[in-house]
Amino acid sequence: MEKFTLEDVAKLAGVHRSTVSRVINDSPNVSPQVRKRVQKVIQSTGYQPNAAARSLASQRSYMIGLVLPRSVSSFFTDPFFPHLTQGIAFGCNNNNLSLSLFLAGNREDEEKILPRIARRGFLDGVLIQSGRPDEFLIDRLTKSNIPSVIIGRPFLSDGLSFIDIDNVNAAIKATQHLIDLGYQRIATITGNHDSTVSMDRLEGYKKALNAAGREFNPEMVAEGDFSEASGYQAVKLLLPMKPDAIVAQSDIMAVGAMRWMQEIGLSIPEDVAIIGFDDIPVARQLNVQLTTIRQPITRFGIKAVELLIDLIENGTKPARRIILDTELVIRDSCGAKKIRVEV
Amino acid sequence: MEKFTLEDVAKLAGVHRSTVSRVINDSPNVSPQVRKRVQKVIQSTGYQPNAAARSLASQRSYMIGLVLPRSVSSFFTDPFFPHLTQGIAFGCNNNNLSLSLFLAGNREDEEKILPRIARRGFLDGVLIQSGRPDEFLIDRLTKSNIPSVIIGRPFLSDGLSFIDIDNVNAAIKATQHLIDLGYQRIATITGNHDSTVSMDRLEGYKKALNAAGREFNPEMVAEGDFSEASGYQAVKLLLPMKPDAIVAQSDIMAVGAMRWMQEIGLSIPEDVAIIGFDDIPVARQLNVQLTTIRQPITRFGIKAVELLIDLIENGTKPARRIILDTELVIRDSCGAKKIRVEV
DNA sequence: GATGGACATGAGAGCGCTCTCACGAGCATT
DNA sequence: AATGCTCGTGAGAGCGCTCTCATGTCCATC
Numbered sequence: 001m002e003k004f005t006l007e008d009v010a011k012l013a014g015v016h017r018s019t020v021s022r023v024i025n026d027s028p029n030v031s032p033q034v035r036k037r038v039q040k041v042i043q044s045t046g047y048q049p050n051a052a053a054r055s056l057a058s059q060r061s062y063m064i065g066l067v068l069p070r071s072v073s074s075f076f077t078d079p080f081f082p083h084l085t086q087g088i089a090f091g092c093n094n095n096n097l098s099l100s101l102f103l104a105g106n107r108e109d110e111e112k113i114l115p116r117i118a119r120r121g122f123l124d125g126v127l128i129q130s131g132r133p134d135e136f137l138i139d140r141l142t143k144s145n146i147p148s149v150i151i152g153r154p155f156l157s158d159g160l161s162f163i164d165i166d167n168v169n170a171a172i173k174a175t176q177h178l179i180d181l182g183y184q185r186i187a188t189i190t191g192n193h194d195s196t197v198s199m200d201r202l203e204g205y206k207k208a209l210n211a212a213g214r215e216f217n218p219e220m221v222a223e224g225d226f227s228e229a230s231g232y233q234a235v236k237l238l239l240p241m242k243p244d245a246i247v248a249q250s251d252i253m254a255v256g257a258m259r260w261m262q263e264i265g266l267s268i269p270e271d272v273a274i275i276g277f278d279d280i281p282v283a284r285q286l287n288v289q290l291t292t293i294r295q296p297i298t299r300f301g302i303k304a305v306e307l308l309i310d311l312i313e314n315g316t317k318p319a320r321r322i323i324l325d326t327e328l329v330i331r332d333s334c335g336a337k338k339i340r341v342e343v
Numbered sequence: 344m345e346k347f348t349l350e351d352v353a354k355l356a357g358v359h360r361s362t363v364s365r366v367i368n369d370s371p372n373v374s375p376q377v378r379k380r381v382q383k384v385i386q387s388t389g390y391q392p393n394a395a396a397r398s399l400a401s402q403r404s405y406m407i408g409l410v411l412p413r414s415v416s417s418f419f420t421d422p423f424f425p426h427l428t429q430g431i432a433f434g435c436n437n438n439n440l441s442l443s444l445f446l447a448g449n450r451e452d453e454e455k456i457l458p459r460i461a462r463r464g465f466l467d468g469v470l471i472q473s474g475r476p477d478e479f480l481i482d483r484l485t486k487s488n489i490p491s492v493i494i495g496r497p498f499l500s501d502g503l504s505f506i507d508i509d510n511v512n513a514a515i516k517a518t519q520h521l522i523d524l525g526y527q528r529i530a531t532i533t534g535n536h537d538s539t540v541s542m543d544r545l546e547g548y549k550k551a552l553n554a555a556g557r558e559f560n561p562e563m564v565a566e567g568d569f570s571e572a573s574g575y576q577a578v579k580l581l582l583p584m585k586p587d588a589i590v591a592q593s594d595i596m597a598v599g600a601m602r603w604m605q606e607i608g609l610s611i612p613e614d615v616a617i618i619g620f621d622d623i624p625v626a627r628q629l630n631v632q633l634t635t636i637r638q639p640i641t642r643f644g645i646k647a648v649e650l651l652i653d654l655i656e657n658g659t660k661p662a663r664r665i666i667l668d669t670e671l672v673i674r675d676s677c678g679a680k681k682i683r684v685e686v
Numbered sequence: 687g688a689t690g691g692a693c694a695t696g697a698g699a700g701c702g703c704t705c706t707c708a709c710g711a712g713c714a715t716t
Numbered sequence: 717a718a719t720g721c722t723c724g725t726g727a728g729a730g731c732g733c734t735c736t737c738a739t740g741t742c743c744a745t746c
Contacts, residue, residue, distance in 0.1 A: 688746090689745080689746085690743105690744090691742105691743090691745100692741105693740105697737085697738075698736095698737095698738105699737100701731105701735105704729105706727105706729090707728095707729100708726085708727080709724105709727095710725090711722105711725105712722090712724105713723105714722100715721090716718085
């Protein structure tokens with residue numbers, strides 16, 4: 001079994017190496033009988049082509065990279081990222097690609113990782129998580145001409161291909177939902193203020209308020225960092241402003257906020273309503289189930305992979321962009337169901 | 344810049360390709376002057392060897408795989424796994440290895456993934472997450488002779504190299520801590536009953552009880568699945584048994600349990616004490632900070648990579664095992680500090 | 687029967703490295 | 717002076733594939 005090559009398969013099937021290669025790569029122009037005979041040999045021997053040799057000869061590695069720059073520390077505090085990673089893994093499985101993971105803890109890591117990522121013959125393309133200014137890795141990788149898809153709108157997006165959800169609209173939907181239900185003092189808990197996700201969601205929040213003829217009040221905004229703990233802290237700062245509803249920019253921050261409010265005896269949604277973003281599983285498992293803006297996380301991952309494949313096969317120009325839509329999921333944390341019953 | 348090869352570097356440095364190769368691979372027998380000259384050219388051109396060609400010629404890919412079989416669904420519900428993944432990524436960065444990630448959602452995925460993992464010339468070795476019976480991937484991969492390290496004691500461990508923490512001892516420590524503090528009715532929330540982690544921790548719990556001359560009562564055990572939601576549910580089943588302390592087999596289940604107990608107005612640790620496992624960041628961010636058994640998660644990942652490298656370089660026989668120690672971290676959820684003050 | 691095209695297969699030149707071997711220079715040993 | 721080292725370098729044979737090109741066969745067409 002050791003060192004079983006194309007040549008060996010060819011010998012067993014009584015054909016030339018080239019023909020076996022054609023069978024493996026599904027190229028036409030192989031007679032049905034021969035194809036069958038070769039496939040039989042491959043089957044019975046369990047032959048697998050050597051990945052390195054194939055890469056070298058075809059100039060394709062059939063592997064893509066997933067790069068998490070140092071700025072994506074929420075990989076560990078927000079379940080969103082593991083889910084996204086899963087979606088990406090699915091996308092790879094579907095397309096017979098392998099996935100290589102690069103995690104950078106700090107700038108030093110990034111410098112160290114960079115040459116490995118950019119090494120020729122290693123990756124066909126990369127997916128880069130993003131959304132903060134000063135993205136060293138995005139800058140370098142896109143300049144190195146390796147096909148790249150940025151996950152999440154990058155800070156400077158000119159010429160870059162990226163995929164994102166429609167955050168502005170999503171936040172409008174969320175805020176509008178609270179406005180429609182009659183809430184008057186709507187506060188918001190954001191993620192890191194310098195991330196594009198947070199900026200876009202804050203913008204949507206403002207837009208919805210304006211559209212309803214309300215004024216935006218900066219004191220109704222508290223900054224978190226997409227962790228549960230930060231939601232827990234942020235809401236403490238917000239409560240003195242007497243909000244009757246809160247737009248939390250992620251489910252996990254909403255969970256943190258709810259934890260604090262319940263600890264001090266506030267009822268949700270009677271005292272304060274709250275809406276989240278993501279629709280991660282925990283949203284459904286709370287004692288007061290969370291109303292939220294569902295992101296198609298798995299589809300997001302799959303689409304990202306497909307976009308990257310497109311760039312690899314058809315060139316990276318012009319830059320392409322995919323914006324996915326979101327969906328309002330009404331549960332119990334905003335009181336919509338009760339109102340409907342009462343009316 | 345396109346297609347810049349060893350040969351080109353050699354030409355620029357006025358030496359033969361072989362010499363450049365020697366410089367790159369740090370082999371001795373290169374005169375200092377020549378080495379310097381070559382390094383200069385490499386520096387100024389930014390030359391990076393082609394990964395595929397190197398793999399093909401050297402029969403080493405400098406890449407390892409991290410395999411999460413379908414049984415590891417807690418990748419998404421327990422922050423432990425993202426942290427472990429980070430540790431592994433660090434280990435790889437330290438050793439100039441690349442990491443390839445394989446996530447299987449179900450048996451079908453596993454079948455599909457298997458040939459890609461086992462493909463010759465692709466991976467130097469694999470890390471396989473484990474701990475449940477019927478591990479199709481562990482079975483196949485270890486049989487395929489690719490160097491493998493199982494992460495977490497596998498169900499059938501004969502002949503396999505693995506790394507784990509000392510779960511039995513960890514659970515003894517946790518339970519003993521509660522016993523020492525005078526708690527009488529100590530219950531436990533386990534993970535999935537067929538996982539080795541849970542089995543080992545349950546065994547430690549029993550051992551500690553026995554050592555203290557107490558009887559083990561199966562009704563004081565509730566099964567979870569390492570998710571926050573399962574802790575929340577499990578504690579409901581446990582409360583009718585009137586426990587005064589709980590050993591939760593993971594921090595995140597402890598968090599769930601605490602959430603329920605606080606919702607119904609129980610005080611921690613006055614009414615019920617609770618201890619967790621892992622020491623993930625959230626343990627420190629709770630209103631009642633969680634006493635827990637700290638696992639060296641990052642070191643765990645790094646050690647796993649080092650063990651795998653050992654197997655790759657020095658052969659897989661005999662099987663090697665690494666058992667890491669844990670540490671009791673005393674915070675507020677068991678009342679230890681208060682008692683000390685009162686005395 | 688001569689011509690041409692479609693299709694199936696074989697031949698063999700790479701892909702860009704590593705690694706063993708050969709070679710020659712320089713030095714110490716007899 | 718002959719011999720044997722060590723050491724630095726060049727030569728070139730692979731590693732196991734893919735892919736273009738050449739070749740041969742079969743059949744339709746005039």
